[in-house]
Amino acid sequence: MPAIIQLPTHIANLIAAGEVVERPASVVKELLENAVDAGATKVTIEIRDGGMTFLRVTDNGCGMEPEDAKTAFLRHATSKLRRAEDLGEISTMGFRGEALAAIASVSRIDLMTKPTGALFGTSLHLDGGVVTQQSEAGCPDGTTIIIRDLFFNTPARMKFMKSDTVEGSRVTAAVQLQALAHPQVAIQMVRDGKTVLTTPGDGSLQTAVYCVYGRDFAAMAPVQSKWDGYALSGYVSKPTDARPSRNFQTFFVNDRPVKSRLLISALEEAYRNQLMVGKFPACVLHLTLPPHAVDVNVHPAKTEVKFLSEKAVFDCVHYGVLAALNKTPDRPDVQFSKLHREPAPEKAAPEKPAAQVAPKQNFFRTMTPEEFKSFSAAMQEAPQPKPQAARAAAAMLPKHIPETAVLHSPVMTPGGEIPLPPKKPVPPKEEKAAALPPLPETPVTAPQPEPPQAPREVPPEQTPETQQEGIQQALDMPPAPEWRLVGELYRTYILVEQGEEAFLIDKHAAHERILFDKLKANQETISGQTLLSPLAVRLPPTAAGELLANGAMLEELGFQIEEFGDSTVLLRQIPMDLSPEDAAEAVESLAADLLNGRREQKDTVRDELLHTVACKAAIKAGWVTDPQELYAVAKAVMEREDLKYCPHGRPICVSLSKKQVEKQFKRT
Numbered sequence: 001m002p003a004i005i006q007l008p009t010h011i012a013n014l015i016a017a018g019e020v021v022e023r024p025a026s027v028v029k030e031l032l033e034n035a036v037d038a039g040a041t042k043v044t045i046e047i048r049d050g051g052m053t054f055l056r057v058t059d060n061g062c063g064m065e066p067e068d069a070k071t072a073f074l075r076h077a078t079s080k081l082r083r084a085e086d087l088g089e090i091s092t093m094g095f096r097g098e099a100l101a102a103i104a105s106v107s108r109i110d111l112m113t114k115p116t117g118a119l120f121g122t123s124l125h126l127d128g129g130v131v132t133q134q135s136e137a138g139c140p141d142g143t144t145i146i147i148r149d150l151f152f153n154t155p156a157r158m159k160f161m162k163s164d165t166v167e168g169s170r171v172t173a174a175v176q177l178q179a180l181a182h183p184q185v186a187i188q189m190v191r192d193g194k195t196v197l198t199t200p201g202d203g204s205l206q207t208a209v210y211c212v213y214g215r216d217f218a219a220m221a222p223v224q225s226k227w228d229g230y231a232l233s234g235y236v237s238k239p240t241d242a243r244p245s246r247n248f249q250t251f252f253v254n255d256r257p258v259k260s261r262l263l264i265s266a267l268e269e270a271y272r273n274q275l276m277v278g279k280f281p282a283c284v285l286h287l288t289l290p291p292h293a294v295d296v297n298v299h300p301a302k303t304e305v306k307f308l309s310e311k312a313v314f315d316c317v318h319y320g321v322l323a324a325l326n327k328t329p330d331r332p333d334v335q336f337s338k339l340h341r342e343p344a345p346e347k348a349a350p351e352k353p354a355a356q357v358a359p360k361q362n363f364f365r366t367m368t369p370e371e372f373k374s375f376s377a378a379m380q381e382a383p384q385p386k387p388q389a390a391r392a393a394a395a396m397l398p399k400h401i402p403e404t405a406v407l408h409s410p411v412m413t414p415g416g417e418i419p420l421p422p423k424k425p426v427p428p429k430e431e432k433a434a435a436l437p438p439l440p441e442t443p444v445t446a447p448q449p450e451p452p453q454a455p456r457e458v459p460p461e462q463t464p465e466t467q468q469e470g471i472q473q474a475l476d477m478p479p480a481p482e483w484r485l486v487g488e489l490y491r492t493y494i495l496v497e498q499g500e501e502a503f504l505i506d507k508h509a510a511h512e513r514i515l516f517d518k519l520k521a522n523q524e525t526i527s528g529q530t531l532l533s534p535l536a537v538r539l540p541p542t543a544a545g546e547l548l549a550n551g552a553m554l555e556e557l558g559f560q561i562e563e564f565g566d567s568t569v570l571l572r573q574i575p576m577d578l579s580p581e582d583a584a585e586a587v588e589s590l591a592a593d594l595l596n597g598r599r600e601q602k603d604t605v606r607d608e609l610l611h612t613v614a615c616k617a618a619i620k621a622g623w624v625t626d627p628q629e630l631y632a633v634a635k636a637v638m639e640r641e642d643l644k645y646c647p648h649g650r651p652i653c654v655s656l657s658k659k660q661v662e663k664q665f666k667r668t
């Protein structure tokens with residue numbers, strides 16, 4: 001039998017050090033947290049050779065008495081915790097009393113510390129955790145700690161260190177993180193003699209974020225919300241500025257940087273249907289909650305936390321970010337190229353004009369489910385071969401569509417004549433109150449006279465609902481200047497003028513979003529249309545089985561699918577807004593994703609399908625669009641605050657100010 005012994009303190013410390021002190025960056029994190037806990041308002045970090053040979057942290061905090069200075073290096077020596085109950089209400093960064101002991105055990109340390117107002121300070125030297133010298137010393141208020149020769153006595157650990165450059169960058173990242181965590185502390189970092197970061201410590205997270213991220217930060221949206229005693233503040237990237245990885249997601253819980261799947265998913269949920277696949281939002285978010293609502297004692301480096309109520313935390317972050325995204329007046333500016341004929345930046349690249357696409361008459365998308373039902377009943381009574389059925393339906397359209405339905409009735413003829421605008425120009429009275437794009441900062445000058453060659457489009461009748469909204473919003477903010485549809489560019493972009501601002505609206509992206517939102521708002525089941533003759537779709541053998549196994553879910557999405565043998569399925573019913581040819585495509589992609597196991601979540605499947613439906617049903621770039629339709633799309637974009645991105649994350653509208661144009665013509 002092996003004899004069991006209790007390990008000597010210095011070995012125990014070395015083991016503990018492995019948990020807390022992984023590399024120079026983790027040393028800096030611990031020392032910075034100590035400075036913050038000591039109430040420092042100014043901290044300087046200096047490193048040489050990636051922090052491996054020399055690492056100094058100087059603070060102007062409360063300092064330590066001579067006895068405390070020595071005790072501080074003992075294991076479980078802390079001034080921040082007295083009783084077990086205190087663990088439930090921790091408000092300091094540290095509390096485990098392990099960091100100094102752990103760091104000391106694997107390095108050589110010089111400490112100078114003086115309590116505020118004391119006559120003398122203390123100087124202390126430790127070698128591998130053993131105090132070798134202590135004396136009185138003249139030094140400024142606060143604490144300076146120098147770590148030399150990190151891991152000199154643990155060659156195994158040393159082997160895991162990367163180059164000085166890599167370790168140094170990690171230290172910088174750790175300092176940046178602390179700077180974002182504590183905007184009230186002025187932090188300076190010097191790396192090999194060069195200052196690499198300075199924050200003013202003015203308490204503003206905005207300044208701290210700017211100091212760390214520089215100009216990138218300007219494009220972020222501010223977050224500020226309260227939820228059930230929880231507070232969320234910080235900055236999030238706009239959907240168009242998403243990053244290719246999660247590296248730019250930074251979360252703080254009660255000022256402590258944490259890693260949390262829960263927080264990530266709450267953040268990303270707010271971007272659902274706004275981001276392209278493989279893109280991730282960036283954020284700097286501070287979540288503040290009562291100390292008892294979070295357990296910080298679940299990880300030696302305290303980078304993980306446990307929440308009392310995960311649901312409350314999720315909601316706080318999710319809705320806080322959502323509100324911030326909906327609030328930002330977010331119409332990217334058009335960028336002019338400097339030289340003539342230089343290609344413009346690809347910022348809001350238009351969808352490839354699909355000029356060659358065959359015309360389509362998707363009549364069913366122009367009707368409400370009720371209208372469709374009565375229509376299809378009539379059709380069943382007098383069955384006709386399919387192509388005529390479509391034409392007959394198109395012929396019936398005017399009788400079935402109320403005036404307000406103009407948005408859902410695309411009339412498109414690829415490359416055909418552009419239809420004349422409606423005759424009676426009626427000034428849209430309600431617009432004054434209801435048009436709500438971002439308000440210009442400067443007072444708007446009187447509306448300019450309209451050029452005669454640009455007749456105003458007839459505004460569709462407003463439904464009581466939109467009037468109501470208009471009034472509601474008019475109460476909240478001063479009226480925005482009237483907007484005017486100028487025309488269409490390249491059969492793709494609707495040009496709108498409002499005061500000193502022009503807007504280019506991607507008609508397809510905008511319409512797609514409008515349809516998507518409409519479909520999504522219709523929460524329960526998606527209404528289906530029974531096909532006059534069922535559609536056979538051939539699929540890879542396993543895919544057909546997968547689809548049939550998910551029949552119930554597909555039914556909720558508006559599909560009715562039957563087995564047809566030989567890996568073919570029969571579509572008897574398809575979602576109301578989808579054309580049969582698009583339905584076959586949608587079913588194939590659904591099957592493929594079900595097979596890949598990507599679509600266990602019903603909501604996601606639903607959203608994906610709605611994307612497909614909206615995309616297929618929306619007016620297309622490059623196609624001739626009825627002016628009323630253009631007007632309806634423009635009106636929705638100009639009046640709805642939430643229309644910013646198509647469901648794939650592309651912008652819907654970009655702005656172009658009079659100033660920008662005048663600058664191009666050297667008028668200013």
Ligand code: ADP
Binds near residue numbers: 030035038080099100
């Ligand atoms: P913890 O921070 O978990 O208490 P540490 O080992 O990091 O444990 O520090 C031990 C103690 O040393 C702290 O509780 C604190 O009282 C004291 N101390 C450490 N650093 C400083 C500092 N920069 N200024 C004042 N006191 C400090």
Ligand code: MG
Binds near residue numbers: 030033034094099100
């Ligand atoms: Mg500490």
